[in-house]
Amino acid sequence: MTSLPHSTVLIIDFGAQYAHLIARRVRECHVYSEIVSSSITIDELEARKPNAIILSGGPSSVHEKGAPTCDPRLFDLGIPVLGICYGAQLMAIQLGGTVEETGKREYGKTNLSVSNEGVLFEGLPVEQEVWMSHRDSITKPPPGFTVTSFTEGSPVASMESPRRKLYAVQFHPEVVHTPHGTDILKNFLYRACDILPDWTPTSIIEETIEEIRNRVGKEKVICGLSGGVDSSTAAVLVHKAVGDRLTCVFLDHGLLRGGEAEEVIDTFGRHFKMNLIHRDVSERFLKKLKGVTDPEQKRSIVGGEFIRVFEEVASSLKGVRFFVQGTLYPDVIESGTGEASRIKSHHNVGGLPETMDFELVEPLKFLFKDEVRLMAMELGLPEEIVWRQPFPGPGLAVRIIGEVTEERLKILREADAIVNDEIKKAGMYKEIWQSFAVLPCIKSVGVMGDGRTYSYPIIIRAVTSEDAMTADWVRLPFGVLERIASRITSEVEGVNRVAYDISTKPPATIEWE
Numbered sequence: 001m002t003s004l005p006h007s008t009v010l011i012i013d014f015g016a017q018y019a020h021l022i023a024r025r026v027r028e029c030h031v032y033s034e035i036v037s038s039s040i041t042i043d044e045l046e047a048r049k050p051n052a053i054i055l056s057g058g059p060s061s062v063h064e065k066g067a068p069t070c071d072p073r074l075f076d077l078g079i080p081v082l083g084i085c086y087g088a089q090l091m092a093i094q095l096g097g098t099v100e101e102t103g104k105r106e107y108g109k110t111n112l113s114v115s116n117e118g119v120l121f122e123g124l125p126v127e128q129e130v131w132m133s134h135r136d137s138i139t140k141p142p143p144g145f146t147v148t149s150f151t152e153g154s155p156v157a158s159m160e161s162p163r164r165k166l167y168a169v170q171f172h173p174e175v176v177h178t179p180h181g182t183d184i185l186k187n188f189l190y191r192a193c194d195i196l197p198d199w200t201p202t203s204i205i206e207e208t209i210e211e212i213r214n215r216v217g218k219e220k221v222i223c224g225l226s227g228g229v230d231s232s233t234a235a236v237l238v239h240k241a242v243g244d245r246l247t248c249v250f251l252d253h254g255l256l257r258g259g260e261a262e263e264v265i266d267t268f269g270r271h272f273k274m275n276l277i278h279r280d281v282s283e284r285f286l287k288k289l290k291g292v293t294d295p296e297q298k299r300s301i302v303g304g305e306f307i308r309v310f311e312e313v314a315s316s317l318k319g320v321r322f323f324v325q326g327t328l329y330p331d332v333i334e335s336g337t338g339e340a341s342r343i344k345s346h347h348n349v350g351g352l353p354e355t356m357d358f359e360l361v362e363p364l365k366f367l368f369k370d371e372v373r374l375m376a377m378e379l380g381l382p383e384e385i386v387w388r389q390p391f392p393g394p395g396l397a398v399r400i401i402g403e404v405t406e407e408r409l410k411i412l413r414e415a416d417a418i419v420n421d422e423i424k425k426a427g428m429y430k431e432i433w434q435s436f437a438v439l440p441c442i443k444s445v446g447v448m449g450d451g452r453t454y455s456y457p458i459i460i461r462a463v464t465s466e467d468a469m470t471a472d473w474v475r476l477p478f479g480v481l482e483r484i485a486s487r488i489t490s491e492v493e494g495v496n497r498v499a500y501d502i503s504t505k506p507p508a509t510i511e512w513e
């Protein structure tokens, strides 16, 4: 992404817990941003020709021995810099200001008074709430800086030197608890840096296609298609770039949701006219899973078998050099910003073995999920795929507690379809991270008509999440729960009871296995 024509903001990561949030917010302002390690040298930084630099927060004190730092020449490159929290303190101390532990720590929501709107607060209220999280405070700005705001505990809550294009805020504009945070970032990007908001779905698509074309040349490419938004978008982009030299492989392991396989085949085979190899290997998987109840064993059977089938298909396609993978930016960030892309390329080929000797094409590896969805819409992917919720690789096998059988798959598919049909009707599907049904391996007594029943319950799970690392259960309206419960018990044979899972992650996980 380095040589592309759009503006670029580089975020130097000093160990901030939420550096990715800064990247997200900048992207939401339609400006491309990338996180880089604080070990980046001044030459490497200059070579990237960023339009602006943001110094992130971090857990250290600038006075600590071994605390991460930056080359002070950074401030003389003529590139606008915004320091946030630790980044602000680093700027202050390196340019001759004072940072001290005053004993007035600030954590959480804090009232900020703007004393001079300067560039960052142009057009914004003089009194506003901001999110603080700091021990040390800037007590004196460096020469040439104007203090633009203060709080009870921070005499310098923000400062700027427009002449040198240097800006700093002690608070966190990237978190939602700073209501005007995005406006402040916009003022920095558009007013202080004169950056144009040129990071749009159309520009991303054009640039990505061009990049794939240059990379792949005349070679053949293979793509494992799951029907999720990531692999689907990656496939469409590669198809636009290299056309028939792409072959998509869709393996139906029989653990998909109702109608999912048909939709993928229809969309890609008919609608997008791609080379699509579809293998229905459900019987093979079900045979392997027969009698297996241990969750880890199920996962390893599905994962292992998937690899074997994929290898068989791949080896029948001669001369394939590239493999497309829908890796997203959070996966890359999670592996660490320094060597991230290299680590991913070598060790995480979507669960496929390293011996498969393909070079990776990861067209989404600098994108967040919401950006992928915008792109997918622009590319004309059907709504059902664009908004499809994440789905685990082992599929329904980890949502059926106990043995996976045809009969139990049928029950779960029908119940799952009802859960999501009602959630869609309530207009809540897009705001929910994942919603699904789980089939436990217990039965309970019920009554139907005049007769006793002894059948399975269905558990409904619906969670909100930013990144699946943590999750909260959705406060579904009682009316929606009522309709789901009543439809499941009357329409799905073999179910007489419905429960709603109100566990958060942690301590629970999103999936049941």
Ligand code: XMP
Residues within 6 Å of the ligand: 299, 390, 391, 392, 393, 394, 434, 468, 469, 505, 508, 509, 510, 511, 512, 513
């Ligand atoms: P848990 O259950 O650990 O899940 O809270 C976190 C997220 O990961 C998904 N998940 C998987 N995705 N292969 C996948 O591709 C898997 O084996 C797998 N297991 C869990 C899960 O649906 C949730 O979004």
